[in-house]
Amino acid sequence: MDPQRPDSYQGGAGPDFNDHVLHKTILVGDSGVGKTSLLVQFDQGKFIPGSFSATVGIGFTNKVVTVDGVRVKLQIWDTAGQERFRSVTHAYYRDAQALLLLYDITNKSSFDNIRAWLTEIHEYAQRDVVIMLLGNKADMSGERVIRSEDGETLAREYGVPFLETSAKTGMNVELAFLAIAKELKYRAGHQADEPSFQIRDYVESQKKRSSCCSFM
Ligand SMILES: Nc1nc2c(ncn2[C@@H]2O[C@H](COP(=O)(O)OP(=O)(O)OP(=O)(O)O)[C@@H](O)[C@H]2O)c(=O)[nH]1
Numbered sequence: 001m002d003p004q005r006p007d008s009y010q011g012g013a014g015p016d017f018n019d020h021v022l023h024k025t026i027l028v029g030d031s032g033v034g035k036t037s038l039l040v041q042f043d044q045g046k047f048i049p050g051s052f053s054a055t056v057g058i059g060f061t062n063k064v065v066t067v068d069g070v071r072v073k074l075q076i077w078d079t080a081g082q083e084r085f086r087s088v089t090h091a092y093y094r095d096a097q098a099l100l101l102l103y104d105i106t107n108k109s110s111f112d113n114i115r116a117w118l119t120e121i122h123e124y125a126q127r128d129v130v131i132m133l134l135g136n137k138a139d140m141s142g143e144r145v146i147r148s149e150d151g152e153t154l155a156r157e158y159g160v161p162f163l164e165t166s167a168k169t170g171m172n173v174e175l176a177f178l179a180i181a182k183e184l185k186y187r188a189g190h191q192a193d194e195p196s197f198q199i200r201d202y203v204e205s206q207k208k209r210s211s212c213c214s215f216m
Pocket residue numbers: 029030031032033034035036037038048049050051052053054055056079080081082136137138139140165166167168169
């Protein structure tokens with residue numbers, strides 16, 4: 001565990017793996033925004049550059065995240081962004097507890113389509129699903145067409161947390177999943193005297209922490 005971090009990510013299932021606490025999380029967004037790459041970065045800590053091979057259908061990866069000493073099992077579903085698979089992926093929204101909605105900061109249409117994605121999510125997912133907006137490919141600053149403030153503004157409008165991520169460098173990838181895991185753990189049950197957990201506040205405080213100390 002990194003002592004600098006309050007929580008940590010652990011791959012795979014250990015001996016005290018708690019099977020009954022399983023949280024279904026889905027990655028959604030236009031084709032090519034980096035959903036598969038984000039999951040591979042989180043799962044294996046690596047980025048595979050090269051030719052883009054679109055996801056066909058849907059698949060999942062199980063990961064265990066430790067938050068506040070509790071192991072939270074995430075079942076992370078990677079969906080195909082292509083329109084022709086949309087009816088297949090809709091069926092998976094219903095029992096999702098969290099949705100990570102991605103756009104690509106170098107691709108304007110992927111950002112413009114976020115409203116349509118949110119409409120679909122509100123139509124097919126549970127009302128209380130946890131949604132997080134991610135502006136991916138943040139490492140490609142030279143090709144950026146969507147400002148960070150535009151992502152922030154859109155997220156604020158919908159009342160969802162927002163992060164810019166890079167599946168290539170790993171920037172904010174772990175934080176995105178940890179924040180989701182923390183929220184789901186809190187919702188699954190908390191002590192009466194436990195301070196309330198707000199995912200947006202948590203993400204904002206973590207963002208400030210990393211920007212404040214990045215020169216150190
Ligand atoms: N530089 C950079 N490239 C990225 C990043 N994330 C993804 N890519 C590249 O973008 C392309 C598409 O990435 P994928 O992860 O396959 O995209 P996807 O959203 O899963 O696409 P679909 O499966 O069609 O829905 C690939 O060539 C990746 O290498 C990133 O954060 N930075």
